[in-house]
Amino acid sequence: MRRLLACCCLVLLLGSAATAQAQQGLTKVAENVYSYVNVKPGTPQNSFAANAGIVIGTRGVLVVDSLVSAKEARRFIADIRRITHKPVRFLVNTHSHLDHALGNSEFRRLGATIICQELDARSMAANGPSQLAGAASYGLSAEDMKGTVLALPDLTFPDRLRIDLGGVSVELVYPGPSHTAGSIFVHIPERKVVFTGDILFTDFHPFLVEGDLANWPKALDAVAALGAQSIIPGHGPLSTVKDIADMKEYLVIFDAKARELAAQGGDPAVLAAELKKVLPPRSQGDGLIAANLALRYLPKK
Ligand SMILES: [Zn+2]
Structure with missing residues (x-):
């Protein structure tokens, strides 16, 4: 219920100011590495502005995150095919949340091996069916979710996994619990690129309800220590080390x-307004302030 409530709030906040904007498509950030940075504002229909990306090696393509539905995954795949016709070998989920993982089945259809850290693979198995069945509560219609089926990871790992794509290697790194128990970042050392998943939100208020606030800053330190030149957050624009410091x-x-x-107690809406006054400014996802406060800190009704 907590999860459902939180996601309803997510929908309310991210979806409230929605206006149509052109999709940006895949953007080259380094040789054979492309970011798929979603436009603001986030809406259920654009995967709540979740970001994704691809790495292309001589053996094929590795995809980072699959967006919120089969429809969204097909949009992404159509854009991938504008860049390369190499086989999609791997789909990595940075974590188990629906906006990063419910498009998985479209990549399985392409023959990709689906990879996730083991704790979030377990979360996906436990919570995926209710996320899918409750899609309407996230603001996603039957039409939005048409053809979407759960596709759980084929391969899991505890700490690190290195994938040789041919000419370029990709390292999946688990820095301990942060945004979720099993959130990872995807590092391409030879290209100085990192996809942080939702360990980093830039210019979006983050979803904190399942977060480990004690270890999360250490995970951000681990990302900063990579010295990457291109930092792609889970939500928001290409980022810098200052954005990582701001997130901490x-x-x-x-x-x-x-x-x-x-x-102190009192009316949750008033408390959320007080909280907003002291938070670093973010242009997106205001409603998550109240959701995070209510679901993590205030007594349950
Ligand atoms: Zn997330």
Whole structure:
């Protein structure tokens, strides 16, 4: 129920200011590495502005995240085919949330091996069916979700996995719990690129309800320590080390102020407004402030 409630709030917030904008398509960030950065504002129909990407080796293509539905995955695949006709060998889920993983089945149809850290693979198996069955509660219609079926990972790992794509290697790294228990980042050392998944939100308020706030800053430090020149967050534009520092600061400020406000008590909407005043500014996802506060800090009704 907590999850459902949180995602409803996500829909309310991300979807509220929706206006149609052109999709950006795949953007080259380094040799054979492309980001698929979604446009703002996020809506259920554009996977809540979740980002994705691809790495192309001589053996084939590795895809990072599959978006929210079969329809969204097909949009992504059509854009991939504008860049390369090499086989899609691997689909990596940075974590188990629906906006990063419900498009998986379209990549399985292409023959891709689906990979996820083991803890989030378990979450996907446990929560995927209810996410799919409850798609309407996230603002996704039957038409939006047409053809979407759950496709669980084929391959899981505990800490690190290195994939040789031919001419370029991709490292999947688990820095301990952060946004979810098993969130990973995807590092391409030879190209100085990292896809952070939802370990990093830039200019979006993050979803914190399942987060490990003690270890999350360490995960952000691990991303910063890579020295990557291209940092693709889970939501938001291409990012910098300053964005990573801002995210760490955000988590500390949120946690301290939310605890203080929860101890004080009162109307949740008023408390959320108080909290917003002290948070680093973000242009997207305002409604998640109230959702994170209610679901993580305030007493359950
Ligand atoms: Zn997420």
